[in-house]
Amino acid sequence: MNSQAGSLSLDDRPARQDERSPPHDFIARARAAAAVAATHAENVDREARFPREAIEAIRAERLFGLLVPTRLGGEGARPADVVDICYVLGGACASSAMVFAMHQVKLACLTRHAHGVVWQEQLQRRIATEQLLMASSTTEGAAGGNIRSSEAAVQTSGSRIALDRNASVISYGEHADGIVTTARRSEDAGPSDQVLVALLKDNYTLERTQGWDTLGMRGTCSQGYRLRAEGDAAQVLPEAYERIHSQTMAPVAHLFWSSAWSGIAAGAVQRARSFVRKAARASGGQMPPAAAHLTRARVQLETLRSAVQSGLRTFEAHSSDPNGLDPVNLQLAMNFLKVEASELALTVVMSAMRACGLAGYRNDGEFTMGRYLRDILSAPIMINNDRILANAEGSVLMSDPPAGLSQT
Ligand SMILES: Cc1cc2nc3c(=O)[nH]c(=O)nc-3n(C[C@H](O)[C@H](O)[C@H](O)COP(=O)(O)OP(=O)(O)OC[C@H]3O[C@@H](n4cnc5c(N)ncnc54)[C@H](O)[C@@H]3O)c2cc1C
Numbered sequence: 556m557n558s559q560a561g562s563l564s565l566d567d568r569p570a571r572q573d574e575r576s577p578p579h580d581f582i583a584r585a586r587a588a589a590a591v592a593a594t595h596a597e598n599v600d601r602e603a604r605f606p607r608e609a610i611e612a613i614r615a616e617r618l619f620g621l622l623v624p625t626r627l628g629g630e631g632a633r634p635a636d637v638v639d640i641c642y643v644l645g646g647a648c649a650s651s652a653m654v655f656a657m658h659q660v661k662l663a664c665l666t667r668h669a670h671g672v673v674w675q676e677q678l679q680r681r682i683a684t685e686q687l688l689m690a691s692s693t694t695e696g697a698a699g700g701n702i703r704s705s706e707a708a709v710q711t712s713g714s715r716i717a718l719d720r721n722a723s724v725i726s727y728g729e730h731a732d733g734i735v736t737t738a739r740r741s742e743d744a745g746p747s748d749q750v751l752v753a754l755l756k757d758n759y760t761l762e763r764t765q766g767w768d769t770l771g772m773r774g775t776c777s778q779g780y781r782l783r784a785e786g787d788a789a790q791v792l793p794e795a796y797e798r799i800h801s802q803t804m805a806p807v808a809h810l811f812w813s814s815a816w817s818g819i820a821a822g823a824v825q826r827a828r829s830f831v832r833k834a835a836r837a838s839g840g841q842m843p844p845a846a847a848h849l850t851r852a853r854v855q856l857e858t859l860r861s862a863v864q865s866g867l868r869t870f871e872a873h874s875s876d877p878n879g880l881d882p883v884n885l886q887l888a889m890n891f892l893k894v895e896a897s898e899l900a901l902t903v904v905m906s907a908m909r910a911c912g913l914a915g916y917r918n919d920g921e922f923t924m925g926r927y928l929r930d931i932l933s934a935p936i937m938i939n940n941d942r943i944l945a946n947a948e949g950s951v952l953m954s955d956p957p958a959g960l961s962q963t
Contacts, residue, residue: 581632584616585640589647596648596774600926603773605730609644609651610688618655620683622662627676629683634663634807634874638814638867645818646825649930650774652815654688654727656808661689661735663807664751664792668799674789678733678753689753690731692782694724700939703800704746708739711788718752718784723765726777732756736782737796749796751804752784759784771929802880806870806889808938813863813896816934820859820903823927824852827907830914830922845910852906859899866892869963883954890943897934904931 592609599606613619618640623629637659644652662682669675681687693702707720718738725734733755740748765779792799827849834843869888873879880886908915908924915924 579630579632581618581621581636582639582643584618585643588612588616588618588651589643592644592648592651596651596926599648599650599774600771600929603768603776605727605776606648606651606654606774607730609648610654610730613644613651613655614686614688617686619658619686619688620662620679622659622666623679623683624666627680627683629666629679634810634870635867637811638863641811641814642818642821645815645820646822647818648774649815649819649926650772652818653772653775653812656811656815657691657726658689659811660804660808661691664735664799664803665689665753667803668751668792668794670793672789672793674787675753675792678755685732687732687755688727688730690725690728690734692720692722692725692728692734692736694722695737696721696723699723700942702737702804702938703749703797705737705739705749706746708742708744709750709752709791710742714788716752716784716786716788716791718782720782720784721764721779722782723779724777725761725780725782726775728761728776728778728780730776734759734782736784740795747797751792751796751799752786753790753792754784754786758786758790770932771926772933801886802874802877805886806866806874806880809889809893809896810863810866810870812934812937813859813866813892813900816896816900816931817856817859817863819927819931820856820900820907823904823907823924823931824849824856826922826924826927827852827910827915830911845912848906848910852903852910855899855903855906859896859903862892862895862899865963866896872963883950884957887947887950887954890947893938894935894940894943897937897940900934901931904928 588609591612592606595606595608621630621632621636625631641652641656644655665675665679694700695706707718710717733753735751735753737749738752739746740750760783761780763778763780767776767778831843831846831849835841866889869885873885904927908928911922911924914920914922917923918925
């Protein structure tokens with residue numbers, strides 16, 4: 556790990572722990588927000604409504620701006636801090652955790668690739684001081700899972716830009732203070748010649764085109780919209796999206812999402828543990844047969860935790876170098892983290908459900924696993940694992956397997 560390990564910022568000198576402004580008690584603050592999220596999680600899921608109480612609690616704990624550098628009013632936090640918070644929130648309310656994770660992914664892109672553009676830095680300052688919530692738009696049109704291809708183009712006229720986009724999925728679009736969106740660079744650019752554009756609420760209108768009545772992650776309210784925007788040319792990030800994608804967007808999304816999914820899995824294990832404990836007490840201390848499934852769930856959770864920790868170490872070790880994450884083996888490692896974590900998290904929740912048996916299968920009762928299971932089913936399709944694996948086929952052929960175990 557080099558001397559800048561732990562910093563999320565390419566633009567700024569990294570903040571060391573002692574340079575961050577107090578309070579740094581991220582876990583305690585996350586737990587306070589998670590307690591609120593847990594109280595409302597069932598209702599959020601049932602009503603498929605935005606988890607407004609949890610988001611207000613996250614805001615009250617001032618967790619939205621934590622990645623913003625200290626010189627711009629943020630806390631200069633490390634990705635490790637965000638990872639922990641996603642995990643804590645995930646155990647309480649999956650939708651709240653995913654909203655938080657998606658916001659932080661966008662913030663990571665903004666903080667690492669603004670390169671001193673005044674408008675962009677002012678935005679970061681506002682996110683930190685006003686605790687703005689940023690949404691993400693990458694999915695476009697009917698078959699929009701290919702994040703590295705855009706249809707709508709930025710139209711530039713002098714210092715002004717405009718965008719008209721069929722944004723078929725934007726989580727919490729109506730509840731966000733801004734949207735960070737991919738787009739084709741210009742009318743004559745190819746689909747993969749993309750940029751990233753930061754928009755604030757008064758830059759755009761949203762016309763709803765699709766609802767969000769899903770199995771799980773219902774509180775993310777990931778409706779489809781026609782997004783029409785106008786703004787300043789400085790709202791386009793100065794670096795090509797291709798680089799933002801490989802250096803930040805993809806690795807950080809995979810890291811933060813995996814952390815939220817790990818939190819969901821841990822929540823399911825905790826519930827299964829309560830079930831087995833109760834069953835053991837009822838039979839005079841004798842372990843029920845279902846205990847074996849709980850043990851298996853715990854083994855799988857530890858494997859999942861190791862995978863996320865390894866992904867975090869890889870990112871920390873290489874991300875402060877502007878091209879640090881370019882090597883094929885590192886790209887593969889960060890992409891496979893997403894695939895592996897999403898599948899493992901689902902396996903954990905399944906094992907936890909089997910530990911609870913019928914009590915877990917029921918939709919009512921204190922040991923129901925329904926919400927955990929429905930929420931975690933989103934993980935393999937949120938950027939579809941099949942697509943990630945198919946895209947990796949060429950790189951897998953080109954690169955040798957790792958030569959050792961101890962290096963990241
Ligand atoms: C909870 C949640 C929140 C989301 N929030 C947002 C958001 O805020 N903003 C946003 O822009 N998007 C969001 N999305 C959408 C997400 O980014 C993806 O676009 C979406 O999950 C893709 O789903 P898909 O399975 O239809 O993908 P696609 O990749 O389009 O795949 C469709 C089908 O084709 C198959 N497939 C695709 N490519 C291949 C291939 N190369 N080889 C083999 N099979 C293939 C897949 O298995 C799948 O069956 C969200 C999704 C979820 C689940």
